Amino acid sequence: MTQDGSTERAGSSTDGFVSIGGQHRMPPPQDTLWRSQPRVLIKHQVYRHYLQCWMGKICRSFDQSSIVDAFSGPGQYLDGPDGSPLVISKTFLEHSAFSQFNTLRFICNEKRADRREHLTRKMKELPPSPKLKFHSAEPAGTADTFEVLDALAHGGSRKDIPTLWILDPFNLAGVPFELIQKCLRRSRDEVLITWFSDEIYRFCEDSSKANAMSSHFGGDHWKSALEHKGETARKEALLTAYQDGLRSLGVLTNAVSISSRNETARYSLVFATHDDRGLECFNPVKWRLDPVKGSTINENRGMQQGDLFSELPVVEELRAYLESLAGEAASFLSLVREAQRMGYLEKHLRTTLDELAVDGRAVRETPLKASTRWPAESVIRFYPPA
Incomplete structure (x- = not known):
């Protein structure tokens, strides 16, 4: 919807991220639709603001471009808000520069058939446009069907079609570093990842999760973050370690975090690109969310959050x-x-x-x-x- 990115959900019994300290997280929703949460709407605002810029640059400059919503969900929440496929599609169709746009391939992947069917119905309700080419892949896990999604995004053999991968899974196991590496193997591809700060912070000292953590980070360099004490400092160090792993791929990266009542990151949206022009689109979104530090927004205060201490940016x-x-x-x-x-x-x-x-x-x-x-x-x- 993508998935709600909730830090209150656990993976399956085989992903290495089921429980910690005897406290089990809320399981994934079982019904076709589920209710939205504040963090979902904030995340979709980030998508909208970034896509306004991305589409304005890419969809006018290239004859074809692609967006892959790799964990798309049913396209709608039970209480009414649009899911990410509708957010993305409407941002494209309602863009002020739409008349100048070329073709956008929009590929969605959802592993449950009932949610895929609901998404297809919702997409058919949108105003038809030959510029928006929608495709819903056969139900499968993203890692399992990556090559299919990649071929759809890049028109088979074409490698020059710019593609934005939106990766918002239910759990950490859904986005191993190997998958991120594949998404970034082409020079015009970018990723926007939902990164579970809370879960990673809770799991980082559990030795039974060490291998799964290393799979997520692309190595064991994350262990250096354990030297940092306190929740805020350690979460920041873990996020830095994850971004260092991305930088090792030769890409540029930045992130914005969503916090809760205690002002520490609950989850983060991590962005990676091969081109400085990608940062030209992502950085303004961060500072729009947080005019002081350009790093964190509180999910309880929302997009119009007031500055806590000062209106002057920290530079x-x-x-x-x-x-x-x-x-x-x-x-x-x-x-x-x-x-x-x-x-x-x-x-x-x-x-x-x-x-x-x-x-x-x-x-x-x-x-x-x-x-x-x-x-x-x-x-x-x-x-x-x-």
Whole structure:
């Protein structure tokens, strides 16, 4: 719907993630439909905002593009909200640039036949468009049918069709690192993963789950996170370890977390791309959710959450990077690229450069004359503190 990404559900008895400390998690829903939860609607808002940008860039630039909703669900929740297939389809059909769009292949995968049938009925209720090519794969697990999904997304032998993989399983076992690696094997493919912070935090000290954890992380480098004490610090370290595994594949990655009452991450949405332009779409979503740190949104406050402490963004990491360039010069565009890879926006870079300029630590070297302080073609020289 994708699946609700709930951290209250367990895997099967064979996935290594059934219980911990004798406390069993809520089992997956057994009926065709189930009720939505706040975290679901927030996640779908992330999808909408990201897809608005992705579609605006990709669907106009390529004759064909694809989205694979790999854990699609029935397309609707019992209490009425759309599931992810409807969210994705409506974002495409209602996009302000729709008239300029080319063909979008939309492939959904759902392992239960009753939910697949319900999804097909819901999709038929949408306004028909020759630009939206919907296909529902035969019921099967995503890992088992990956090659089929990949062939559908890439038109058989074509490798140049940009594809966004949305991976939102019921449990950790649904997204082993090997699957992520396959999704990212083509240079124009991206992934958006629901990552279960709560479960991973609970399982990380259980020795019986170590092999399953390593399968999820793509190695045992996650164990270094155990050196961090406290729930917040350890969850952040585990997420960093997961992203380090993604970076080892040669991709760029960032994430936004959804928290609950205690303000620690309940789950995260992890994004990976081969191209800086992917971050140009994902980073603004993070800062829209969290104007202070660009990292976390509370599911109880929702998309319009108020800032807890300040309206000023926290940019210490970006400032420290710029200060480290003392004695060097850099083009503005290269600084924009590095800021994006750190998870910041261009406006954060401009503001921080303004602050450094006041202290004489950042000076525009070229051009000598410009209508703005930091034009795109500018070169900035950095100096140590006076």
